[in-house]
Amino acid sequence: xxxxxxxxxxxxxxxxxxxxxxxxxxxxxxxxxxxxxxxxxxxxxxxxxxxxxxxxxxxxxxxxxxxxxxxxxxxxxxxxxxxxxxxxxxxxxxxxxxxxxxxxxxxxxxxxxxxxxxxxxxxxxxxxxxxxxxxxxxxxxxxxxxxxx
Numbered sequence: 797x798x799x800x801x802x803x804x805x806x807x808x809x810x811x812x813x814x815x816x817x818x819x820x821x822x823x824x825x826x827x828x829x830x831x832x833x834x835x836x837x838x839x840x841x842x843x844x845x846x847x848x849x850x851x852x853x854x855x856x857x858x859x860x861x862x863x864x865x866x867x868x869x870x871x872x873x874x875x876x877x878x879x880x881x882x883x884x885x886x887x888x889x890x891x892x893x894x895x896x897x898x899x900x901x902x903x904x905x906x907x908x909x910x911x912x913x914x915x916x917x918x919x920x921x922x923x924x925x926x927x928x929x930x931x932x933x934x935x936x937x938x939x940x941x942x943x944x945x
Contacts, residue, residue: 826875830871830875830877830901833867833868833871835857835860835864835865835867835868836868836871836872837906838857838860838868839853839857839860839865839868839869839872839878840872840877840878840894840898840901840902840906841902841906842856842857843878843892843893843894843898843902844894844902846893847881847891847892847893848891848892848893849889849890849891849892850865850869850890850892853865853892869892872898876895876897876898877894877895877897877898877901878892878893878894878895878898879892879893879894879895880892881893
């Protein structure tokens, strides 16, 4: 993009240069990878209320297996979005909470995505259903499947 712009004789604005760097930068991939795992966003949203014990977290989410919750918490802990606090009590008590970084993700982009979903969710579902109907009406050839995928 930068080379194309230079070849066309134009200069990139600072904003365009920043966007180009962001797209090529692995930080964007790291941020979007957080949402590649369906349950990550759900766990983050459930932790929005404050520190919570694992059992309560699982009950608040509903429909998540213990293994999937464990995997999600490990990913979110490794990403610095969630913290684990083990209290020195008998019986032992462990709570999970959003870090400042996790809170900024939930309150910023996730909240914005939630607002967008409320506003455009029906349109999105209608488009997906329409595409599914169209796909079932016209079989895709092997060549088309490779080009699409």
